């Protein structure tokens with residue numbers, strides 16, 4: 001080991017008490033210490049903070065850390081202060097500070113005491129702060145949660161767009177460290193471009209979570225009963241159930257409670273005290289289940305969450321990955337169960353209808369990926385990792401058999417000829433259609449867009465009309481994951497041939513495919529299809545009544561709470 005390496009290890013031990021680096025941390029840190037622009041892509045929990053904290057502590061000057069979440073900044077500052085001799089080693093600079101406090105921060109920076117200065121991006125737009133920061137020694141600038149810069153990320157923040165400009169004003173040659181847990185190629189490209197660091201050395205960790213089991217079930221009228229059954233089979237284990245609306249969170253939490261499950265609701269409409277209380281109950285294991293909107297989870301570090309259920313399918317694969325990622329942090333079992341009905345996708349589309357067109361297009365493209373994920377019968381893990389630009393082989397890759405599609409494979413049939421038809425049609429129509437329109441061309445069904453292209457599309461119209469639209473859609477999804485076709489992101493999903501796709505047309509190979517799942521849409525039609533009994537989805541009033549009754553009875557007679565839903 002060189003002297004520098006020994007220094008890094010002893011600093012790691014001294015400041016953080018860790019005996020070794022995780023994953024790519026050491027390489028990243030060396031690159032940051034060397035003063036290079038650095039781009040770090042690691043899943044949540046991968047240890048990104050250390051990648052800027054450690055270099056900040058050992059480098060001369062102050063590192064500026066931009067982060068969107070004040071609560072997370074405070075946690076980090078407290079943690080760093082706890083292991084340092086001087087309280088001023090880390091500060092948060094934001095609009096809530098009074099004059100004296102701001103002065104103290106500035107003095108600590110000028111005196112070389114402050115190694116880490118956390119700021120929210122909107123605070124950085126304050127002239128006074130920028131003017132001050134120009135005059136002091138800045139070691140580097142870390143942009144945490146850097147995906148906030150991209151509209152294709154799951155958490156776009158317009159203030160992030162100004163960062164490049166502000167960094168330039170603070171100092172032209174300040175090294176930049178961008179960090180994110182968003183692995184989609186488009187978001188990465190946006191980050192590099194918008195932060196003006198296309199020369200950055202990129203460190204990307206694998207996003208595979210081999211201990212998580214992925215499963216998608218059809219969402220029927222009996223979804224509540226199904227969830228109750230699942231939770232009862234996993235009695236005593238910790239889990240999160242995500243719902244789209246606050247109302248559904250409240251209802252479902254009650255339904256679970258009435259059925260004897262220890263569950264609490266969590267959403268942004270609850271007052272802060274209740275939210276903290278419910279979160280603590282979960283962490284302290286006073287409740288097994290939190291029924292929540294996506295407001296729950298950011299920064300929650302409970303290692304033994306054993307299941308994450310999506311009562312409603314999320315709006316992107318990215319969100320799905322982040323939310324399911326809260327299961328099995330300790331490396332133990334983690335079951336990710338999502339309920340899917342196409343009607344829910346339509347609901348999500350409707351939510352977007354008032355938004356600017358570009359935003360709608362992005363939202364729609366992201367939703368189509370969710371549809372493909374849910375309906376496709378290929379490995380869930382392979383699908384997710386492909387979405388993140390990662391190749392995965394189910395035979396050799398870790399966790400290769402950990403999903404419903406791999407465990408219960410559908411019949412595969414030889415589809416070599418169909419792949420050729422598909423790829424040729426993409427080529428012959430000059431790569432201008434998205435999946436849905438391409439399928440229309442292949443089965444010979446016109447729509448306004450296709451009609452407008454009549455002259456060049458007509459010869460290929462109906463080349464595959466002997467098969468159903470659903471067959472071609474399934475094939476497109478599988479051919480994309482196999483790499484023969486690519487979705488062009490700039491045009492929100494127009495299909496293009498890859499080089500291997502072109503080669504396939506010249507020299508077709510065996511291609512085994514399985515048809516997509518068919519999901520019965522029985523969510524809203526009132527038909528109870530589940531033959532196994534259940535019917536726990538009672539209305540709100542009844543639930544409240546039963547709950548009251550249960551409480552009164554329990555008090556008066558000392559009887560155990562009764563159970564409405566009985567597992568058969």
Ligand code: ADP
Nearest residue numbers: 018020021022042043044045046047048049050
């Ligand atoms: P991320 O920002 O990538 O989601 P964090 O920086 O919050 O991840 O780190 C996740 C957890 O891993 C934290 O609890 C942190 O203390 C821990 N951690 C980070 N680096 C190491 C290490 N080298 N050894 C042990 N634990 C580590």
Ligand code: MG
Nearest residue numbers: 045048049144
């Ligand atoms: Mg982080």
